[in-house]
Structures are given as structure tokens and as C-alpha cells.
Amino acid sequence: MTEVFQQLINGLALGAIYGLIALGYTMVYGVLRFINFAHGDVFMLGAFAGYFFAPAVNRFLPAQSYLGGALVLIASMAVCALIGMVIEFLAYRPLRNRPKLTVLITAIGVSLLIEYTCQHAAVFGAAPRKFPDLIPATTWHVGGLVIASTQVIVLVTTLSLLIALRFIVQKTKVGTAMRAVSFNEQAAVLMGVNLNRIISFTFGLGSALAAAGGILYAMNYSSIEPLMGVQTGLKAFVAAVVGGIGNLPGAALGGLILGIVETFAGGIPGLSNYRDGIAFAILILILLFRPSGLLGKPQIEKV
Amino acid sequence: MNSGAKRWLLVAVAAAMAVSYFSAQFNRYYLGIVIDIGINIILAVSLNLINGHTGQFSLGHAGFMAVGGYTAAKITLTMQTILPPWAHPLLFLVALLLGGGLAALAGLAVGVPTLRLRGDYLAIVTLGFGEIIRVFFQTTEAFGAATGLTGIPHWTTFAWAWSLAALTVFVVGCLVSSTYGRGFLAVHDDEVAAGAMGINPVRYKVTAFVIGAFFAGIAGGLYAHHKQFLSPGGFDFMKSIDIVVMVILGGMGRTAGVIVAAVLLTLLPEVLRGFADYRMIIYSLLIIVLMIARPQGLFAFRRQRN
Numbered sequence: 001m002t003e004v005f006q007q008l009i010n011g012l013a014l015g016a017i018y019g020l021i022a023l024g025y026t027m028v029y030g031v032l033r034f035i036n037f038a039h040g041d042v043f044m045l046g047a048f049a050g051y052f053f054a055p056a057v058n059r060f061l062p063a064q065s066y067l068g069g070a071l072v073l074i075a076s077m078a079v080c081a082l083i084g085m086v087i088e089f090l091a092y093r094p095l096r097n098r099p100k101l102t103v104l105i106t107a108i109g110v111s112l113l114i115e116y117t118c119q120h121a122a123v124f125g126a127a128p129r130k131f132p133d134l135i136p137a138t139t140w141h142v143g144g145l146v147i148a149s150t151q152v153i154v155l156v157t158t159l160s161l162l163i164a165l166r167f168i169v170q171k172t173k174v175g176t177a178m179r180a181v182s183f184n185e186q187a188a189v190l191m192g193v194n195l196n197r198i199i200s201f202t203f204g205l206g207s208a209l210a211a212a213g214g215i216l217y218a219m220n221y222s223s224i225e226p227l228m229g230v231q232t233g234l235k236a237f238v239a240a241v242v243g244g245i246g247n248l249p250g251a252a253l254g255g256l257i258l259g260i261v262e263t264f265a266g267g268i269p270g271l272s273n274y275r276d277g278i279a280f281a282i283l284i285l286i287l288l289f290r291p292s293g294l295l296g297k298p299q300i301e302k303v
Numbered sequence: 304m305n306s307g308a309k310r311w312l313l314v315a316v317a318a319a320m321a322v323s324y325f326s327a328q329f330n331r332y333y334l335g336i337v338i339d340i341g342i343n344i345i346l347a348v349s350l351n352l353i354n355g356h357t358g359q360f361s362l363g364h365a366g367f368m369a370v371g372g373y374t375a376a377k378i379t380l381t382m383q384t385i386l387p388p389w390a391h392p393l394l395f396l397v398a399l400l401l402g403g404g405l406a407a408l409a410g411l412a413v414g415v416p417t418l419r420l421r422g423d424y425l426a427i428v429t430l431g432f433g434e435i436i437r438v439f440f441q442t443t444e445a446f447g448a449a450t451g452l453t454g455i456p457h458w459t460t461f462a463w464a465w466s467l468a469a470l471t472v473f474v475v476g477c478l479v480s481s482t483y484g485r486g487f488l489a490v491h492d493d494e495v496a497a498g499a500m501g502i503n504p505v506r507y508k509v510t511a512f513v514i515g516a517f518f519a520g521i522a523g524g525l526y527a528h529h530k531q532f533l534s535p536g537g538f539d540f541m542k543s544i545d546i547v548v549m550v551i552l553g554g555m556g557r558t559a560g561v562i563v564a565a566v567l568l569t570l571l572p573e574v575l576r577g578f579a580d581y582r583m584i585i586y587s588l589l590i591i592v593l594m595i596a597r598p599q600g601l602f603a604f605r606r607q608r609n
Contacts, residue, residue: 035423094595101360102598104426105551108544109590116583234430234540241427277438280431287428288416 002144007267008260013151013220015259016158020213021236022243022251023165024206030182030246031202034100037107038087039210040233041114042080044226046211047131047218048124049076054132069134073157073215077208084207085200093196118226128225131218150219161212162252165205169248174201182246231276235262238283244296253294258282308477315469323462334461338529340569341464342522345471347549347565348558349518352475354547355556356484357511358491360426363413363433364519365542369535370409370436371402371520372527373446376455378402379528383456395458399467399524406520407513409436414512433543441535451534452527459529467525471518476558478514487511491556548590554600563602 021043028036053072061068091110095103119126138149169175177198180188189195217232218224239258243250258279265271265278292298326334346364353361375398382394413432417425440446447453478484489497490507498504527533545568553564575582593601 035427091591091595095598098598100423101551102594104360104423105547106591106594108547109587109594112544112587113584113591116587120580120584230540234434237427238431241424273442274438277435280434283431284416284428284435287420287424291420291424 003267006145007263009145009147009151011260011263012256013154013259014263015256016154017213017217017220017255018232018236018239018259019252019255020158020161020209020216021233022240022255023248024210025237025240026243026245026248026251027178027202027206029240031178031185031199032092032103034092034103035107035237036092036203036206037104037233038091038110038114039206040229040236041111041118042084042087042207042229043210043214043217043233043236044118044224044229045083045114046076046080046207046214047224047228048118048214048226049079049211050134050215050218051129051131051224054134064133064136066135069153069219072134073212076215077211080211080214081204081208084203084210088200088203093199115226115230124226126226128223131222131224133222134215134219148220150216154216154220157212157216161209165209165248168205174198178202235279238279241283241293242286244293247293247295250293250295308473312469312473316466319465319469320462322465323460326461335529336569336573338459338461338464338525340566341461341468342459342525342529343546343549343565343569344468344562345464345518345522345525346546347553347561348468348471348475349515349522350546351550351553351556351558351561352479352487353511353515354550355554355561356475356479356487356491357508358555359508359511360423361429361512361515362426362540362543362547363429363431363436364515364546365538365540366429366433366436367406367409367516367519368523368526368542369440369533369538370516370523371399371406372523372533372538373402373440373452374405374520375399375402375524376452376527376533377446379456379458380452380454391456391458395463395528399521402524403517403520406523407517409520410512410514410516411509413516414509430540430543433538433540437535437538440538447533449535451532451537453532455527455531455533457528457531459525464525464529467521471521472558472562475514475518479558488556552593552601554602557600557602560600560602564600 021039024039024042025036028034028039050072053075054068057068057071057075061071087110091106092103095106118124135149135153140147140149167175169178177188177193178201180191180193181195181198185195188198213236214229217228235258236255239254240251241254242257243252243254245251261282262275262278266275271278286293290296346368350361350364353359353364378398378401379394382398383391386394409432413429417428420428441449479487486497486502486507487510489500489502490504494504497507549564549568550561552568553559553561571586572582575585578585
């Protein structure tokens with residue numbers, strides 16, 4: 001029984017990270033209706049931004065302090081928000097009214113460009129690097145369970161970011177505009193919504209969440225490399241589809257489900273080898289029985 | 304048209320065999336690249352049937368290729384010691400066909416459940432299937448697991464690769480220009496309208512997947528007996544993207560363009576070998592610039608219907 005709870009905690013931590021990345025996929029899909037394949041790479045850039053910010057922050061704050069960790073997190077989120085906006089401006093904006101397939105292929109191109117540029121020896125290099133400990137590393141033992149401080153931080157950070165996101169999307173003017181664009185782009189434009197600004201903002205917001213996911217991931221697994229976003233990004237995208245793409249609570253839910261199932265599967269001897277395939281198996285099952293995802297609304301096709 | 308096409312097929316096969324007869328005279332490195340080109344033409348033209356002509360979006364072609372490659376390699380590896388050397392070409396043919404057949408079955412398995420999905424969703428599910436197939440080969444001991452299969456006989460000659468490439472072009476070309484095959488284009492243009500005209504979109508989509516997967520499986524078998532080594536890492540998502548880029552670059556649904564693109568994209572990394580560090584960066588930049596500047600493909604000069 002203890003083991004089940006232990007796996008549940010590990011799964012929640014992983015699932016929270018998947019959820020954070022999935023939110024970016026789902027938000028971009030909501031406003032632009034395309035899969036931003038480069039999102040997983042923004043997640044990677046977030047982790048690397050944290051890697052380079054950590055020593056800078058340590059200059060005026062003691063190493064491994066909660067305040068320092070928070071500063072690194074915020075700085076990386078800001079940098080990645082900017083990167084996300086630049087990607088949208090340079091690569092996706094010229095293709096705004098083109099067929100979706102064209103944009104999809106461009107997104108794949110952007111993803112490859114980031115990966116190969118970062119693997120180049122003059123940038124980050126292909127070798128994995130050790131991520132510095134941002135916060136005091138302690139473990140608590142609660143009734144046989146082992147809980148790491150990083151896991152608690154993952155859950156607390158994710159929860160606060162989700163609340164902040166919910167506030168932005170539901171209560172602010174720009175959030176209302178985002179929802180309007182997602183609901184009906186043309187009508188939103190007629191109502192005076194500045195489409196370019198909203199799309200840019202959405203990319204910034206999604207990329208900031210991906211950066212947060214990257215830092216939390218790096219804190220938990222302590223090793224980062226330029227291709228870390230490929231598999232994680234794909235799985236986070238699966239999480240977004242499982243939850244119902246375009247649906248924010250769905251993305252978080254999908255992430256949690258995926259993280260928990262994957263962690264449990266990793267603990268079962270016969271299944272552990274298939275860990276990487278499980279996300280996709282869940283995806284196919286969900287799409288077969290509920291093509292619009294767990295929380296998504298079915299779309300009616302009009303002729 | 305058909306008898307003319309058949310004549311061209313015979314000429315192409317004869318030419319492939321004639322060139323192959325003298326292949327010992329050629330530089331091995333260049334010969335290897337030329338065989339690579341033949342294999343890539345099979346992959347690109349078969350994916351073009353699914354993505355171009357039928358208008359579906361499959362990101363799992365490498366998965367079908369893996370099924371064909373591993374099946375063919377496993378068959379030749381177990382049978383080649385039992386059979387006398389003179390039977391080896393026949394064994395190779397049977398292995399290729401069985402590889403293609405199993406890949407076609409995999410195509411059926413992907414096609415049937417995913418019919419309800421379109422566009423992005425289909426892309427993701429095919430991607431998922433491709434990954435599952437890769438994970439399967441990566442964990443199955445009988446297929447060498449993560450280390451892969453080694454010691455596969457070097458049986459893919461110029462004649463094999465290019466005859467089969469010609470055959471693929473012939474079959475896909477005849478299929479699409481036949482009365483039956485017009486249905487693929489109808490499904491591509493408007494699924495609902497095609498359905499209303501009595502064309503069963505479901506059947507056409509499955510057919511496209513099965514035939515496309517069959518040839519991808521054959522290409523996988525050729526690949527296995529060309530490189531003499533198979534590893535699951537070679538059939539990941541990136542390999543599928545490479546094939547998709549060939550189709551996009553050539554212009555979706557344009558066989559001639561797709562063939563030219565397959566040739567160019569196989570040569571490009573070799574030409575860029577001098578800039579080893581930068582070649583993948585150049586490659587990805589090329590995709591982005593191309594999509595912004597010429598989304599209809601490099602070799603599509605007529606305006607495409609919308």
C-alpha cells in the first residue's frame with residue numbers, strides 16, 4: 001500500500017509537469033488551431049535558461065534558497081515568453097491564413113532548428129549537463145513515504161501557476177479576448193480584439209508555462225540536454241489531446257492522468273520497458289472512444 | 304496510357320538490371336547513395352499516395368518501414384543458412400513480400416480505427432502508432448531489442464532497389480489515374496461531397512493506408528539488406544518527418560515532383576557533409592523558408608486547387 005502511495009506522489013509530480021507543458025499546446029491550439037511542435041523545445045530552453053540564471057542569481061543570494069529558486073523560475077519564464085513570441089512572429093505569423101498543414105510542417109521545422117542549433121558545440125553542445133540544485137534538497141519521511149522537497153515544490157508551483165492562469169483567462173481583459181478569439185476569431189476581430197496581440201500574448205503565456213515545466217523537470221531529474229523536449233513534448237501533447245484539446249482544465253487533467261499511469265507502469269516489471277509506448281496507447285484508446293478528449297466538446301461537422 | 308506506362312516500367316527494370324550488372328565498376332560510396340535514393344523514392348511515392356493523393360496526414364511511415372524491415376531481416380537471417388545459395392534471391396523476394404504484407408496489415412490496423420479522425424488528430428495518432436511500433440521493436444528480444452539486428456546479408460543491389468522503385472511509381476501512378484483511383488482524389492478534395500457521390504471515403508482511406516504501408520514495408524526490407532544493420536532508433540519520428548518533407552517539397556500529390564525531392568533530399572546531406580556541424584541546421588531552416596516561400600512544393604508550377 002505504501003508503494004502505491006509513493007508511486008502516486010511520483011506520478012503526480014511528473015503529471016504536473018506534463019500538465020504545465022500541455023497547457024501551452026492547448027492554448028495555442030485554442031487560438032490558432034494548429035499543433036505547435038516547437039513547444040517541447042521551448043520547455044528545453046526553459047530548463048537551459050534556468051541553468052544559466054542560477055549562477056547569476058547566486059551572486060547576490062545564497063545558493064539553494066527558495067527565494068533564489070523563485071527568481072530563477074521567473075527570469076526563465078520571462079525569457080521563454082519572449083522566445084515564444086519571437087517564434088510566432090518570425091515563423092507562424094507569415095503563414096497565418098495558409099492551410100494548416102503548411103503551418104504544421106513549419107512548426108516541425110522550427111522544432112528541428114531549435115534542437116540542432118542547441119546541439120551545436122558553440123551553443124549548448126549535445127552532452128547532458130547537471131542542473132544545479134536550486135532549493136535546499138531535503139526529503140521527508142511520512143509514514144514510510146519518501147517525499148522530496150523538489151516534488152513538493154513541483155506541486156505547489158504548478159498549483160499556483162494554474163490559479164494564476166485561471167485568473168488571467170477568466171478575469172482579465174486580455175483573457176476574455178483570448179477566449180473570444182478561441183470561440184470565434186472573426187467575430188472577435190469585429191468586436192475590436194487586436195488579433196496579433198492576443199496571439200502573441202497566448203504564445204508568451206504558453207511558453208512561460210513550458211519554461212516553468214522545464215525548470216521543475218530539471219529540478220526533479222537534475223540532468224538536461226538539448227533533446228529533452230522531444231519525448232516530453234510529445235507526451236505533453238498527448239496529455240492535451242487526452243484532456244480535450246483547447247480545454248484548459250482538460251490539459252491539466254490529461255497531464256496528471258498520463259504522469260500517474262506512466263509512473264505506475266514503470267513500477268510494474270513486465271510493463272516498465274513499454275513505458276514510452278503507454279502514453280500513445282492511452283491516446284489511441286481515448287481518441288477511439290472519445291475523439292474530442294475527456295473534457296472536450298464534440299464538434300459537429302457542417303456541410 | 305496504361306500500355307505506355309507498362310513499357311516504361313519494363314524499360315526502367317531492364318535499365319536497372321543492366322546498370323546493376325556493371326555495379327562492381329562503381330565507387331562503393333556513390334553506389335550506396337544511389338541505392339539510398341531508390342529506397343527513398345519508394346518511401347516518398349508510397350507516402351504520397353496517403354498524404355498527397357488521398358489528403359490524409361500520416362506521420363507514421365517510418366513505423367511501417369520498421370515492420371517491413373524487421374520482418375524481412377528476421378526471415379533472411381533464420382533461413383539463409385538452411386537454403387542453398389542459389390535460392391537466396393528467391394528468399395529475398397519472399398522476405399520482402401512478407402515484410403510488405405505485414406506492414407500492409409499494420410496499415411490496416413492503423414487505418415480502420417483512425418477513420419473517424421482527420422487532420423491534426425490523424426497526424427498524432429499515426430505518430431503514436433509509429434512510436435508504439437518502435438517501442439515494440441526496442442523491447443522485443445527476438446528483434447535484438449535496443450541493440451538491433453546485425454549481420455543481415457547484403458542483398459540489396461542497384462537492380463533490386465531501382466526495379467522496385469520503378470514498380471512503386473508504376474503501381475501508384477496507374478492506381479491514381481485509373482477510374483477506381485479517381486476516388487482517392489475525390490476524398491482528398493472533399494470527403495463529404497465524395498460520400499454524396501457514392502464514393503466510400505472510408506474504403507479509399509483504408510486502401511491508401513494499406514497500399515502505402517505495403518510499399519513502405521518493402522522499402523524497409525531493402526533498407527535492412529542495404530545497411531545490413533537495423534536499430535529501433537533509425538525508425539523514430541524523425542525518419543517519418545524526413546519522408547513527409549520529401550512529399551511536401553515535391554508538392555503533395557505530384558509523383559514526378561516527389562521523386563525529384565526524394566533524390567535532392569537524399570543528396571543534400573551528402574553534399575553538406577563538409578559542413579557537418581551545420582547541415583541539420585541548414586536542413587531545418589530550409590524547411591521553414593520553403594514553407595513560407597513555396598508551400599505548394601518546389602516543383603509545383605500549376606496552381607493547385609483549393
